[in-house]
Amino acid sequence: MxxxxxxxxxxxxxxxxxxxxxxxxxxxxxxxxxxxxxxxxxxxxxxxxxxxxxxxxxxxxxxxxxxxxxxxxxxxxxxxxxxxxxxxxxxxxxxxxxxxxxxxxxxxxxxxxxxxxxxxxxxxxxxxxxxxxxxxxxxxxxxxxxxxxxxxxxxxxxPLKQDGEKVSSTLIRESLAEGRPEVASQLLGAPYEVHGTVIHGEGRGRTIGFPTANIELEAAYVQPKQGVYAIMAEIEGKLIAGVLNLGVKPTFHEQLPKPVLEAHLFDFDGDIYGKSIAIQFISFLRSERKFGSIDELIHQIQSDAEQARAVLAAYNK
Structure with a gap:
């Protein structure tokens, strides 16, 4: 080409x-x-x-x-x-x-x-x-x-239609804003995907047992609804299941200037700092919220991870 x-x-x-x-x-x-x-x-x-x-x-x-x-x-x-x-x-x-x-x-x-x-x-x-x-x-x-x-x-x-609606970029944007990545995926013909680089974050995830890959996006992508997602991540050609938080981390910050992406990858412990990563948004699990304690946050992350594993196991069948 x-x-x-x-x-x-x-x-x-x-x-x-x-x-x-x-x-x-x-x-x-x-x-x-x-x-x-x-x-x-x-x-x-x-x-x-x-x-x-x-x-x-x-x-x-x-x-x-x-x-x-x-x-x-x-x-x-x-x-x-x-x-x-x-x-x-x-x-x-x-x-x-x-x-x-x-x-x-x-x-x-x-x-x-x-x-x-x-x-x-x-x-x-x-x-x-x-x-x-x-x-x-x-x-x-x-x-x-x-x-x-x-x-x-x-x-x-x-026009191509799905469920009576015209397949369009506008409808995809609306679906993502509403936390419906499954609908966006059907319209796109593939999961909605963003690309970026793994960077150093605050290091807090590893201290509570859930190390995360902090992602700096390489372009001004359409931002899905803030919250927690079941995701698939691609690194060096390998697909890895995980859970991602897109938001401002209200438990630790009064106000961040912009939302950040933090992905916890299941059964993975490689050194990926500085490497390219693609994130596929598979399913919205819940909205971001502020927790009253670190223990409460850890309990919720455990629950999110279990839910994401179940969703992705069904998705990858």
Whole structure:
């Protein structure tokens, strides 16, 4: 798979890197959820059927972040690097990452088609039903179809639904905020996952019999509801079950500046300081609360660990 960064207008040298007729799935694709996967897989299938190259076009950063239309878009379900890896696993030939800045925000729909799609030799564009493009979202799928004639065909993919609701990044964000990672997992097609590095914490967990891995996140991920979770952690390719607290540790602190992630990994005692770790949120166990004593906290952690083991044993069957 090739990864190509683009700016408007597409320079001839960039176009030349993949100067063959192709299909393209276009979208921001935050989370690369099941609905996004459906759009991308249509692009791959069409390319195979017609002997074309398959590609995905995404935009970075999020348009609403650049235009200041929503603080929620400062956070993401999948940072760019993870998004690209998911595209790779789906099997696309080329990923185009278009720089979205204030200059690109005023590109008109005709300019997008003539200055971006045509130089890349796009023969078929696959988009979601709610696709918009161009300055102020003026262009819709129907606009793309009319501007693309006669050389660019357009396929519009209808929404994927789960339990009567449209699979969307917004619904995933809401599910995580409500402490429903199981729902988010169903929408994503995999557990919600964050990546970071294991760092030194306060060292308190080891003194009470529950050593923890303190995690510094590598990106501004969407934060799930604060509380205790059953998790799976991946370190150096190995999956390890555990329990995680996401919160401000009110038993020990009046107020931390931001929530911290502390994971207790079951049946594991390796030295992982400085190593990369991925955390999969499997199930929400309870909200964070302040305890009246250390003994009360230890008793609750023991209960949390037992509950997490039971949940994960069923999950990993």
């Amino acid at each position: 090739e990864i190509i960064f683009l700016e408007h207008p597409v320079h001839s040298s960039s176009a030349a890197l993949t100067a063959v007729p192709k299909t393209v799935a276009i979208g921001h694709f935050d989370g690369v959820h099941r609905g996004h996967q459906n759009v991308i897989q249509r692009s791959i299938a069409a390319a195979k059927a017609e002997g074309l190259q398959s590609s995905v076009m995404t935009f970075h950063p999020h348009p609403k972040e650049v235009l200041g239309q929503g603080s929620q878009y400062v956070t993401c379900l999948t940072p760019l690097e993870e998004k690209v890896q998911r595209f790779l696993r789906l099997g696309v030939d080329v990923v185009y990452i278009v720089k979205f800045d204030l200059g690109f925000s005023v590109v008109t729909p005709p300019e997008f088609v003539d200055d971006v799609l045509r130089p890349l030799q796009v023969k078929k564009a696959i988009v979601g039903f709610d696709f918009t493009f161009g300055s102020r979202g003026a262009g819709k799928a129907s606009t793309l179809r009319s501007l693309g004639e006669p050389d660019i065909r357009v396929e519009v993919v209808e």
